[in-house]
Amino acid sequence: MAPGDDNQSVLQPKCLLLIFSVGLNIFFVCEFSGHYYKESQTAITFTASKDNPLENNTILLIWFWPFGIKFNLNSCSTLYNIDGCYLTVDRDLYSEAHAVLINHKEIKRNLSNLPTKPRPFFQKWIWMHFESPQNTRRLNGLENLFNVTLNYRRDADIVVREHIVLKTEDTEDKIFPQVLDKKDKLVCWIVSNWNGKHERIKYYNELKKHIDIYALGRHFGKVVNNSQYNEILTRCKFYLSFENTDHHYDYMTEKLFNPLALGSVPVALGAPRYIYERFVPRDAFIHVKDFSSPQKLAEHLLSLDKNVEEYKKYFQWRKHFEVKLVNYPQEHACRACHYIRTKKDYQFFGNLNKWYWDPINDGT
Template identity: 30%
Template structure:
């Protein structure tokens, strides 16, 4: 009866048309709003994230994560996966980092997941059979050998020059290496450094504990030096030799007759705890007098109740807590330094002035460019279609020790050793 009712038929047709139009509108709306390259702006993943790569927020504006065609939409890992655009990127470790085949970063997919990277669609390997398919190849610059270098087979493959040492220790390895690398991970403060290792101040959640006078007064030895490289041509070795003529210096490691169970890398190690209880001063001497070159040595000292004596081509006042260290360059000679620290060792209240910063300094020092931050950054770069990596790069000029390091008489003059000759 319904089909033969004219009015009912007309109403039914109108209702059917309305339903078709409504469905069409719904489909259009869904397609527009589910397209990551639509008009809606999504906040970049580093804007709120508390992960390691947030430290690179200042760089992301320049290099970005992967962007959509409208240059406004930020794509994170999940959005890429949902739209079928994510491909697992492979990072190949070509050589090793001082015996570590994984560069100390780890193997496989889990490396990126454990680091909570915004971009985790990456994996790492040291299987050279995967060289042709690798998206990125990492080389430890300190251990590069020309005979071991592969021939590039892909123009879009990113080659990473990774070196945390200074140019003086690896200057020979860069000869003939121009136009091979297009990404750098070093300590150099240069526009050509893509990921830089440096010391940064991070807000500290809990305050430092200022030691009492009795604890400091219980120290029984003056100066300690932990060192594994004792090259006779090193200025720092010459300086310590001269210093030890005027004050007691105990040497741990390959260059001395004292040792720890293992070479300490953490302020929490038993060896450092023993050193903290025993010694007034800790020698934090860099193995090269190169601009901006600083290692973990003075950083570790700030986590102990000990005063570091620093030597390096660095403005330590911009890095370390105020009045927390003694700079070798401030003294006319090793003898003058020895006289000053001997005075402090006998006058505990004066010595304590170098630890007072712990009562009000709200930061902890860390090495920027650590494991998690680096691994996340590398994966981000591989998924970033807008990242402009170097196409022709003069590595020999970038890693030129003559430009950033002092050697010979210039180095000796800077630490007031010009009139001294250790025989």
């Protein structure tokens, strides 16, 4: 044995033990670190991903911003006490969405901008529309495409519209009778959409021959902003609530409800009076069909202008009722999601075009 062999034979087991110990430590460190890394990654992915709503949420995919109007997608709970709804405009969530909300006005004539992927078995398509039938183009191919209707009509699946509700006991009327002192206009009308073929334009042209009408709006070169609009309605004794359709069910808009809310008496032209009376107290408005001609209507308005006590009778409904306005389209989306969340039944809506565009045919 060469000199030093004894030392090498003594050190060799120590070296092996040291190497084994270091290797074992490295193994545990790597294994622990790898495990911790995986757990951390899983936690981060779960908590931070905005594309993974909670499992018990109802996902409503808004396919188009209605008329380009954007709104807070997280407001259903705070504004309308509707929980469990996840509103999104992320089309990547199409396959997971419980419903797709589609505004009619945004649909292309050839339907090319509608979803092209197969519809999941659990998913419902909601047809949303709040324009009048006379002011809406009819599209071929929609007849049997939707499951649910979101509309102003009473027979829609989801009904969202302005309406009259009972007042709570502690509700104070801040409009009437104070508004009487502000009135310096007799008849007002604000209009931008002008079509000489519409019945409302023909009626206005005859009515103005017999009574002075304070007319504003884009057509008259007098654009009105929101604050001016509210002020004008409080200053007018009567407002021409003339709709652009006169033979379709249930169509009455803010043209009727805003004057009611702001203390002006609406003079309604549109659906028959009996349909108005389904939504509004009969003594809260005047209907053009109550009179044989525009001249007779003008005479009635002029007589009310001279008789304050008779005029006040059109506000008696305010003792017990008030106007409930809606927030378009935010409220519509939230209520649509709530409907989908609470109604799990299989649904199919056939012949949409006939339902919406056919005129009143109940024989009245």
